[in-house]
Amino acid sequence: MNHPDTTLDRPPAAAPAGPPASPGPLGRLGLWSARHARTVLAGWLLAVLALGAFAPQVTTALSGAGWQADGSESVKARQVAEQHFGGNASTALQIVVTADRPIDDPAVQQVLARASALASADPRVSTVLPPQPGATIGPDGRTAVLLAGAKASPDDMVRAADDLKGPLNALSGDGIDVHATGASVLWSDFNKANHDAMMKSEIMSWPVTLAILVLAFGSLVAAGLPLLLTLAGLAASAGSLVLIGHLFPVSVWAMNFAMMFALALGIDYALFLVVRFRAARARGRADAVAETMDTAGKAVLLSGATVLVSLSAVMLVPSPAFRSMAGGIMLAVLFVLAATLTLLPAVLGRLGHRVDALALPRLNAGPHRSARFAAWGERLWRHPLRYGAGALVVLVALAAPVLGLRTAMPSITVVPEDSSARAGYAAVQQAFGPGAPGTLQILLPVEADTDTGAPDLARAAARVAATPGIAGVLPAQPAADGSGWSMLQAVPTVDPSSPDLARTVDTLRAELPSDALVGGAAVENLDLQHLLTAKTPLVIGVVMALGFLLLLVALRAPLISALGTAAGLLSTGAAFGVARLVFQDGHGAGLLGFAPQGFLDGWAPVFFFAMIFAIAMDYTVFLLASAKEHYERTGDPREAMVGALAHSGRVIFAAAGVMVAVFFTFALSGPLPPKEMGIVLGVAVLLDAALVRLVLLPVLLRLAGTAAWHTPAWLDRVLPRISFSHD
DSSP states (O other), X not given: OOOOOOOSSOOGXXXXXOOOOOOOHHHHHHHHHHHTXXXXXXXXXXXXXXXXXXXXXXXXXXXXXXXXXXXXXXXXXXXXXXXXXTTOSTTSEEEEEEESSOXXXXXXXXXXXXXXXXXXXXXXXXXXXXXXXXXXXXXXXXXXXXXXXXXXXXXXXXXXXXXXXXXXXXXXXXXXXXXXXXXXXXXXXXXXXXXXXXXXXXXXXXXXXXXXXXXXXXXXXXXXXXXXXXXXXXXXXHHHHHHHHTTSOOBHHHHHHHHHHHHHHHXXXXXXXXXXXHHHHHTTOTTHHHHHIIIIIHHHHHHHHHHHHHHHGGGGSOOHHHHHHHHHHHHHHHHHHHIIIIIHHHHHHHHGGGGGTTBOGGGOOOOSSOHHHHHHHHHHHHSHHHHHHHHHHHHHHHHGGGGGOOXXXXXXXXXXXXXXXXXXXXXXXXXXXXXXXXXXXXXXSOSSOTTTOOOHHHHHHHHHHTSTTEEEEOOOEEOTTSSSOEEEEEEESSOTTSTHHHHHHHHHHHHSOTTOEEEOHHHHHHHHHHHHHHHHHHHHHHHHHXXXXXXXXXXXXXXXXXXXXXXXXXXXXXXXXXXXXXXISOTTHHHHTOOOOSXXXXXXXXXXXXXXXXXXXXXXXXXXXXXXXXXXXXXXXXXXXXXHHHHHHHHHXXXXXXXXXXXXXXXXXXXXXXXXXXXXXXXHHHHIIIIIIIIIHHHHHHHHGGGGGOOOHHHHHHSOOOOOSOO
């Protein structure tokens, strides 16, 4: 067994090398990869080339829609409208023509005819309904709306919007403006704006990432290894997502988030392994690869499992977009994890001492045991309450505003002002009223009451018209296929993003017959928001429970496993508290260049929580695995805490620096959703690394003492024995 190095500044060469230990399963995997480096490198090169060949198709092959609550009333209403009303559903394209002259002017009529021909020629469009007086022709007679019915799935209608909005806009001129709008066009513009912003942020983050890695490693060769993992994981996961997308819809956002996690975790895992490998080499270890894999590799495997488990809880939300985004990230994590456990040890085995090649003397990272972080650990050991209480006060103060957090689905303001969807949206509002873009579709299955013979449709129309919040009801439209369905379209009095619309929809659903379906694009957003609100407590509970169980299995210590899991809630709560101050209340909005919506986008709590908790547990695993390794060797809780900080503190600090830099670049992007993601995730990582993992969790180890590592007898018989020492 290796003897603990309790010195702080002893040169690495002074430590005895010790005989090679018998490697464990991961150590044997690492040795096999190192001894068969050519085979491993060739296998990965082949996989990356084969899968990477599909990567350029990722933005066109993946789904642009999927933001819906499966099984909800609004989705059922859309399906009925698609089937029985010529595609006049929430996914239909609305072509808005505004002119400086009446609609019946020959020049305007010519533009309307050309727009109708363009839409009709697309195979994804069923029929194009001409403007109807009193319905789709504005009161001023200068605005008309063509309705291009949906003949394809919501995903394909977004692709139709991608293809048609440009040619339609090109018809504008001579005082006539043409814009495509509607839910499908909104998602088309939304996805494009966010994809462009995220790609810009990725490009901005790479130089910062490389600079931090060079500072962390002090060697250009070592600094390049995390990028090797990231590129391999990105290429393989992008190609895989394209192939999976041929089987079932995968949101284009899955690739965006996969890119972020591949970069962040690839750097984290490579940092942890490379630092451990360099330390073993510095001590003259002949089995440096095996030691690295048996210690740091084991922690990385546990970390990857924790990340996968955390993200899998998002699958509990029955929404295609959420499930495919979580699946995309999990796929990227799997590829990065596989590369870390096979490709990286193969490269390290080939490099050997050359891992320190192109070293920058003034930036040399020094020995594995950091004197600076060891001194910090000693200070925390002597004054735990002083530093622990300070960190706790800051975290609680930042988390307090979360109590007033409001969430809703994004408004039209999340797409650029010059986008087609927003321009058409504004034109519809100006011509038909503030609620016109959120017109409700009410589907009724029968036309007459079988008992009285009274026209049930007429009574329903009167009830809808009398409902508070309804500005007007368009004439009823019976289904042309004789199915017995009828459609009422009701225009609300408020903007689709107004909270008052939810009350109007609730009233309609309560007062209309039980077999009536209330839908429309705005109602689909409301139903999705309701689903997210209902599922958030379940997702949070499952994430925390599974995270605790994984830590318990790995550490065999219920107390510190519970404390480590609970500590993750503090940084998460603080991040959402800051998000409420910035995005709901508008503090700093001018600096970040956005107009606050008065709420946080509805997907943030459930999705960002899972992402934040996964990252937080990543650091928790690194710190506690190192602490357990020291405790196994010495039986001394002080050496466990101080040694963990000395050996993993610098890695956590450097990895967090990279993540914060990456996430904060998204805050500089144009659209609002990347800003929300960048601020929430960046603040969470910053607080988690600086205050939770490097202050509060070590303090909890100090206060718990030997009890932190106690395993009850009954639990000892149940749990597997996992050692983090290289025995």
